[in-house]
Amino acid sequence: MKEFDFIIIGGGCAGLSLAYELEVHEKLKDKTLAIIEPRQEYKKDKTWSFWKVAPHNFDDCVKKNWENFSINVPGKTNYLKCKNYPYQSIDSGLFYHKINSRLKKNKNISFFKDVAEISTRNSFIFNSVPEIKKNHLNLWQHFCGVEIETKKDFFDEEIFNLMDFDCDQRESVHFFYTLPYSKNKALIETTWLSTMNDNSQKDYDNQIKEYIDKHLKIKNYEINYKEEGAIPLFYPLYKKEKNKINIGTAGGMTRLSTGYTFLNIQEHSKYIRENIENISNSKRFEISKKYRFLDDIFLRVLNKHPEKMSDIFFKMFKTSPKTVIKFLSNKSNYLEDLSIILRMPKWTFIKALFY
Ligand SMILES: Cc1cc2nc3c(=O)[nH]c(=O)nc-3n(C[C@H](O)[C@H](O)[C@H](O)COP(=O)(O)OP(=O)(O)OC[C@H]3O[C@@H](n4cnc5c(N)ncnc54)[C@H](O)[C@@H]3O)c2cc1C
Numbered sequence: 001m002k003e004f005d006f007i008i009i010g011g012g013c014a015g016l017s018l019a020y021e022l023e024v025h026e027k028l029k030d031k032t033l034a035i036i037e038p039r040q041e042y043k044k045d046k047t048w049s050f051w052k053v054a055p056h057n058f059d060d061c062v063k064k065n066w067e068n069f070s071i072n073v074p075g076k077t078n079y080l081k082c083k084n085y086p087y088q089s090i091d092s093g094l095f096y097h098k099i100n101s102r103l104k105k106n107k108n109i110s111f112f113k114d115v116a117e118i119s120t121r122n123s124f125i126f127n128s129v130p131e132i133k134k135n136h137l138n139l140w141q142h143f144c145g146v147e148i149e150t151k152k153d154f155f156d157e158e159i160f161n162l163m164d165f166d167c168d169q170r171e172s173v174h175f176f177y178t179l180p181y182s183k184n185k186a187l188i189e190t191t192w193l194s195t196m197n198d199n200s201q202k203d204y205d206n207q208i209k210e211y212i213d214k215h216l217k218i219k220n221y222e223i224n225y226k227e228e229g230a231i232p233l234f235y236p237l238y239k240k241e242k243n244k245i246n247i248g249t250a251g252g253m254t255r256l257s258t259g260y261t262f263l264n265i266q267e268h269s270k271y272i273r274e275n276i277e278n279i280s281n282s283k284r285f286e287i288s289k290k291y292r293f294l295d296d297i298f299l300r301v302l303n304k305h306p307e308k309m310s311d312i313f314f315k316m317f318k319t320s321p322k323t324v325i326k327f328l329s330n331k332s333n334y335l336e337d338l339s340i341i342l343r344m345p346k347w348t349f350i351k352a353l354f355y
Pocket residue numbers: 009010011012013014015036037038039045046047048049050115128129227228229230231247248249250259260261262263265
């Protein structure tokens with residue numbers, strides 16, 4: 001059976017980001033890499049969006065940048081600017097195409113559908129397939145989005161709506177998210193933060209239709225694309241093993257309070273590339289303890305008081321947008337953390353320490 005220096009299990013966002021990072025920094029000139037990916041073909045299946053607080057390799061896959069956004073609860077809207085850290089949306093179709101075209105040129109890189117096709121005995125493995133044990137207490141961010149095209153110009157393409165809480169909450173946390181790509185095209189997502197113990201919130205198509213028809217009052221439109229997913233707001237199992245590290249969602253790269261993962265994956269890829277010569281002895285790359293602690297409290301509050309969350313999110317964005325963006329993107333300093341913490345309902349958060 002064929003052996004490789006490195007194996008990447010899962011050629012999704014994290015696996016391909018890492019392979020690309022290694023390839024463009026010439027770490028695969030005299031090392032071999034096998035990528036294991038079962039999918040038959042790559043096509044656009046996700047839209048990765050984030051505030052660009054750090055450079056990454058995929059500016060040419062960006063569908064749109066925004067420098068303004070809004071957040072609203074019933075009766076109140078907050079308009080914010082994010083010129084310093086524009087919000088970007090990456091088209092996964094362009095991302096897969098860019099990376100795969102580059103990787104196919106290197107004869108040291110091979111692609112397989114199943115890890116059983118190769119020997120893993122002497123390789124270093126980067127695994128992006130999460131091991132998730134079902135637990136009814138686990139929180140998920142689950143959502144469904146459609147990209148619509150309207151007959152008439154409707155959207156203001158200069159400003160996106162991060163969270164619209166003016167919708168049915170069903171004793172949970174629910175908001176709509178709208179990314180206007182142009183005056184007549186936008187991605188509209190219904191998003192829930194919940195334990196997802198049953199399917200009662202998964203009537204996504206109805207939710208979206210009602211929002212478009214009754215809330216946005218758009219009459220004529222077509223759906224060009226649809227995406228659906230669930231991001232675990234908890235860390236998947238991660239056993240410490242010699243010669244293996246987890247990457248992506250499996251590697252704990254999701255910021256649990258927000259679901260943002262893409263930029264953390266890019267930073268992790270860079271860290272691995274910088275340490276690739278001595279990767280088995282390198283320190284594990286993690287989202288810093290400070291954010292893990294704060295997110296844990298935040299999610300306890302969310303679990304116990306879903307009805308308070310729209311106001312909590314709204315208040316959080318009353319801080320300067322630069323501060324809150326840095327906080328949500330793991331780049332804030334202690335003073336900035338404090339200015340966010342002081343906006344939170346103190347007793348609710350203090351009590352959450354003891355749940
Ligand atoms: C629809 C959707 C939208 C998202 N939007 C955002 C966003 O806007 N911003 C953000 O920061 N994050 C977002 N996320 C979260 C996160 O960035 C993505 O989930 C991201 O794709 C995670 O990368 P990954 O490599 O860990 O997982 P994936 O990209 O899912 O890659 C895992 C790969 O493993 C493959 N695989 C599965 N089973 C096996 C197996 N047995 N052996 C080998 N390979 C296997 C899969 O086919 C897949 O290609 C989104 C998630 C989803 C689902």
